[in-house]
Amino acid sequence: MQDLGEIHYILGLEIDFHEEYAFICQSRYVFSMLRKFNMQNCKDIDTPMEQHVKDPIKVDERSFEDITLYRSFIGSLIWLTITRPDLSYCVHKLMQFMQDPKIQHWKMAKRVLRYVSSTQDYGLLYKNEDLTIVGYSDSDFASDKMDRKSINAYTIFLGGNLVSWLSKKQDTISLSSCEAEYKALTTTTKELLWIKRLIMELKCIKDDDLPLIKCDNISAQALAKNPIFHAKNKHIEVAHHFVREKLIGGEINLEHIDTSSCIADLLTKPLCKSVFSKHRSNLGLISRSMLDPHKIHF
Structure with a gap:
């Protein structure tokens, strides 16, 4: 060698x-x-x-x-x-x-x-920063006009540096924008926790360092925090319990942001020049x- x-x-x-x-x-x-x-x-x-x-x-x-x-x-x-x-x-x-x-x-x-x-x-560009983990979750509801499936998207930053991103059509049709956003939130949570555990194995962060997920859908966040399940959303119960378990267990934190500040929006739909350049x-x-x-x- x-x-x-x-x-x-x-x-x-x-x-x-x-x-x-x-x-x-x-x-x-x-x-x-x-x-x-x-x-x-x-x-x-x-x-x-x-x-x-x-x-x-x-x-x-x-x-x-x-x-x-x-x-x-x-x-x-x-x-x-x-x-x-x-x-x-x-x-x-x-x-x-x-x-x-x-x-x-x-x-x-x-x-x-x-x-x-x-x-x-x-x-x-990758800069010398701390190792705070922040994820942005987004979805474009029923955007595919062929089969009306929604688009999942996330961007995950480690210390302000982009380390993981996704733009992918959902496997099944979502019946509401809340459901589409919640599926995207579930996908983001799984990726974010995987990255956290990898960084923990490298001894770079501690277990009590709380990753943050930013989402622009209030309904999806309310669903994650609501212990009562209504009949109209029982079909997403498994995803609900996964995200809620991680939220109650203190493994993640959720924060609402304005749609204009959701960076993952770039990966869900075509944007105008000014918004595209900003994201x-x-x-x-x-x-x-x-x-x-x-x-x-x-």
């Missing part, structure tokens, strides 16, 4: 180290993607998806002829989401049409790459050109 020193490039990941931060991006990988799909001269755009995107589900919509090209395109974008959580929702959406992509899906995919081109040197910044995604230590707030 040979010690090659501090890592700087591996599997398309570029890692910059500094005394006070580490920065991970995939700018070289993006450049090779643009060349591979002949889009190095494409027109840049500010968001990966239109805010009010038209539903690409027309039965008579013409299929995209080169399915292999579409799958290769989406596969390349999937690898890019390792350092680009801002792409998670749109890539998750496009993945659903791998078997039979339409012309409109191909246009949507190319729009994503146009956005990637405009943010080619963006990556995740992208809150995720710790910045341009490499901003890495001057005097410009970064610690």
